[in-house]
Amino acid sequence: MQRTLIWDLPTRLFHWTLASCFAIAWLTSDGDRWHAVHVFAGYLMLGLVAFRVLWGFVGSHFSRFATFWFGPFEAIAYLKEVAKGHAARHVGHNPTGSVAIYILLAMTVVVGFSGIVTMGGDEQQGLAAGWFSFAQIGLLKKLHEAGAMLMLLVVAGHVTGVIVESLQHKENLARSMVTGYKQADANTPQATARPLVAVLMLLAMLSFGGWWFYYAIDRAIDGQGWHVKLEKGVGEEPHVKFVGKQLPDNKLWRDECGACHAVFYPALLPARSWEKMMAEQDKHFGSDLGFDQATTDEILKFMVDNSADKHLVEAAFKIEQSIPKEASPQRITETPYWINKHREIATSDWANPLVKTKNNCAACHADADDGTYEDGAMRIPKAPKPVASAAAGTASAATAASSKP
Ligand code: HEC
Ligand code: HEC
Numbered sequence: 001m002q003r004t005l006i007w008d009l010p011t012r013l014f015h016w017t018l019a020s021c022f023a024i025a026w027l028t029s030d031g032d033r034w035h036a037v038h039v040f041a042g043y044l045m046l047g048l049v050a051f052r053v054l055w056g057f058v059g060s061h062f063s064r065f066a067t068f069w070f071g072p073f074e075a076i077a078y079l080k081e082v083a084k085g086h087a088a089r090h091v092g093h094n095p096t097g098s099v100a101i102y103i104l105l106a107m108t109v110v111v112g113f114s115g116i117v118t119m120g121g122d123e124q125q126g127l128a129a130g131w132f133s134f135a136q137i138g139l140l141k142k143l144h145e146a147g148a149m150l151m152l153l154v155v156a157g158h159v160t161g162v163i164v165e166s167l168q169h170k171e172n173l174a175r176s177m178v179t180g181y182k183q184a185d186a187n188t189p190q191a192t193a194r195p196l197v198a199v200l201m202l203l204a205m206l207s208f209g210g211w212w213f214y215y216a217i218d219r220a221i222d223g224q225g226w227h228v229k230l231e232k233g234v235g236e237e238p239h240v241k242f243v244g245k246q247l248p249d250n251k252l253w254r255d256e257c258g259a260c261h262a263v264f265y266p267a268l269l270p271a272r273s274w275e276k277m278m279a280e281q282d283k284h285f286g287s288d289l290g291f292d293q294a295t296t297d298e299i300l301k302f303m304v305d306n307s308a309d310k311h312l313v314e315a316a317f318k319i320e321q322s323i324p325k326e327a328s329p330q331r332i333t334e335t336p337y338w339i340n341k342h343r344e345i346a347t348s349d350w351a352n353p354l355v356k357t358k359n360n361c362a363a364c365h366a367d368a369d370d371g372t373y374e375d376g377a378m379r380i381p382k383a384p385k386p387v388a389s390a391a392a393g394t395a396s397a398a399t400a401a402s403s404k405p
Contacts, residue, residue: 004184006091007177008060008191009198014052015177018108021045022155029148035375039119039126046112047205049105060191062092070095082164089169091184100158104151111147114140122314123375134317247312247371250302256295260287262362264332265371266303267316272328274303285330315373333358345380352383 007015025041028034056065070078074095081087087094093101120128121137132140166173176182180191247265257263266274278300281289291299306312308320315337322337329335342358349355354363361368367377 001183001185003181004091004188005180005191006062006182006184006188007180008063009180009195010051010055010201011059011063012177012180013198013202014048014055018045018048018052018104019155021048022151026148026152035123039115042112042115044205045108047208049108049112051201051205052105060194061189062191068093068095068098068101070098072099075099082161082168085168087165087168091182091188094161094165096161097158100154100161103154104158107147107151107154111144111151114144114147118144134311134314248302248306250299252295253299253302256289256291256299261359262368264359264361265368266306267308267310267312267371268319268332269307269329269335270309270320270323271304271307273330274300274307276328277330278303313372331359348383349380352381354381354383 021041021044025038025045028038028041055063061067070093075098078087078095082096116126117128117131118137118141119126121132121134122141123129162173171183247267253266254263277284278291278296281291281296308316308323311317311320319332319335319337322340323329323335332338350358352363356363364380365373365378367374
């Protein structure tokens with residue numbers, strides 16, 4: 001027995017980068033704040049799998065599929081041996097581990113592509129933007145989530161397998177995936193580290209992945225791509241914001257409805273809410289709007305044409321889904337979806353003088369005026385440092401005052 005290089009450097013790098021990406025994707029899967037990171041991890045995983053498939057044919061001995069081409073029956077037979085406590089030692093991948101690898105490679109592709117399509121429907125962003133509507137995307141989103149869950153189970157099984165086998169054969173398998181070395185008899189084929197290949201491959205993947213990510217995310221802007229953004233001088237940010245598509249606009253609506261408060265884009269409430277609001281415009285939250293018939297008609301038409309029922313943006317679809325069919329809420333801030341999305345915001349953030357009221361949407365959503373409410377445009381402002389207790393007094397006074405502007 002002698003110390004032998006089994007796992008070449010590219011294979012080890014692949015293994016740990018994929019594992020990290022998987023962990024990152026899980027950690028960033030909830031909520032919208034880390035959405036861009038989540039998507040980047042997904043793209044990188046797809047790139048990694050592409051590399052691994054190639055490496056399975058041209059890599060060094062133990063990285064080649066030919067050396068671990070085991071089927072499910074062999075995997076089960078091996079599991080039985082392990083259960084009896086006398087499984088044969090495999091210097092390369094054992095049959096059960098091999099099947100886990102194939103499942104993970106395949107599932108990465110399934111989860112990656114269903115993710116791209118889900119994002120295309122849910123956010124109308126990325127490569128698959130516009131392929132499906134918000135309403136149609138449900139099943140693919142389930143596939144994306146269930147696929148990720150299945151991967152987590154396989155990963156758990158894989159980790160358990162590594163621990164059990166490390167104990168049974170008294171060797172640290174996790175460490176050998178770091179160093180690449182294992183004890184093997186003298187005529188075991190030695191892997192070549194191929195550090196140059198590893199570095200080149202990683203560079204190629206990162207630059208391609210980065211460019212692709214940037215391009216794919218950014219494509220939505222004017223439908224023209226990243227170079228337009230660079231020309232406009234807004235492309236310097238490393239994490240490109242999700243820029244929403246441009247929604248229809250109407251000057252009369254903007255002027256009239258923006259006279260007392262910032263405009264609330266029609267997509268935020270269903271048509272029946274707007275119809276009710278215009279029918280009862282003489283008692284609009286204590287004010288009388290007093291629009292003449294022509295003004296009322298034009299504004300109402302614009303609002304109905306772009307109401308939540310039209311699913312122009314993700315928020316529209318979700319708000320519409322959350323409201324009971326017979327209800328015509330007059331406040332966006334009273335719709336179940338809005339309440340749910342904002343339930344975790346701290347009281348101190350609401351009390352922030354830069355926010356003051358719930359319906360000061362633009363305080364936290366840079367694109368409130370455009371009506372798109374993209375995740376990437378959302379920032380809770382930092383409260384300015386209170387100068388003295390007098391400042392706090394002003395803030396709460398402002399909060400009270402602004403509820404009836
Ligand atoms: C004369 C002033 C005035 C005009 C003009 C006006 N509003 Fe309002 N609006 C108010 C007041 C006051 C409130 C209540 C604000 C509060 O409670 O914070 C309000 C609240 C709202 C809300 C509820 C926001 C929420 O979710 O809390 C919506 C929606 C709304 N207005 C839509 C409109 C639309 C659409 C128009 C144009 C057709 C319009 N407003 C024009 C004064 C006005
Ligand atoms: C104090 C800051 C703040 C204010 C004010 C605020 N929001 Fe939000 N909003 C947030 C945060 C934070 C989230 C993200 C929640 C999450 O991570 O899921 C959010 C999420 C949303 C979303 C979901 C976006 C998505 O794609 O997931 C919509 C739609 C939305 N807000 C609309 C509104 C509207 C309309 C108003 C005004 C009536 C408003 N918000 C006022 C902080 C705010």
